[in-house]
Amino acid sequence: MNVFRKPIGLLVTVWMLLVFPLVTLAAGAAEEQEAEPEKGPHRGLVLRDGDFSVELAIFETGVPPEYRAWISDDGEPVDPREVNLQVVLTRLGNVRDEIGFAPQADFLRGDMEIYEPHSFVVSVSAEHQGQQYQWQYDSFEGRTAIEQAVADAMGVVTEVAGPATLHETVTAYGSLVLPPAGQRAVRARFDGEIVRVHKALGDTVARGDVLFTIESNESLRTYALRSPMSGVIASLDGGAGEPTGDRTLASIIDVSKTEAELSVFAMDRARVKPGADVQLALADGSATVTGRVTFLAPQVAAGQAQTVRASL
Structure with a gap:
């Protein structure tokens, strides 16, 4: 009796090790397949509600990016003239873009350009034969979420982006003169x-x-x-x-008419324009004054430098 018990126990153990990984892998593959959003024949996202569906895609071949939609009911194409469609994009900062659609050929065409970044919450509403349909989903591009504790630990600081003027600095040397x-x-x-x-x-x-x-x-x-x-x-x-x-x-x-006479090197001449702001620091570092460029000499001085004058 003892001779046969060990082989049986060994066979059961091996069988269990082989079967369970297969079951786990199969379940994982099924979940991954279910998580993949459905795509339509125009490579757009398919939104379904019963038999009614909307395929919504950003089209940008030969035109600025725009939304286009194809409608079907029970698997059959629906005349776009019979559907009232609206899309609202909610961007960062609660900026809302409301997009209307007009029929064109066999699809509905959005009435505005989808400008960058293509990162927003998409709200879709459709009306067909008196029936209302609504969907909402995230379409985030180039966006990430960082937990506050992680951001604090890494010293990550965020600010609201907005318009700004970028300044280019040219270093020059000279002296104070009287005109x-x-x-x-x-x-x-x-x-x-x-x-x-x-x-x-x-x-x-x-x-x-x-x-x-x-x-x-x-x-x-x-x-x-x-x-x-x-x-x-x-x-x-x-x-x-x-x-x-x-x-x-x-x-x-x-002395109130004192000006700065500066020598600008050849490689920087094209970057200096009349009216440009000037910040002057005295050689001993005792003071800093501001002014504006008022004159650029048309000729090049000795050493291939151009003389520039700035009022203070």
């Missing part, structure tokens, strides 16, 4: 003797302020030599009792 309109040289109109000096070096003056009183050599009368602009006295060359001569007695500068 011709920002500086004036003051000379005597008539040769004579300086009777009085009314201002000192570094004084702030307004246009029309008296700088010198001068006695003319010809008329022997005094006249006032006034500042031609508002600004600061940057140089003063002349004292009481001195002849005026043919020289600059004073120079006035308006």
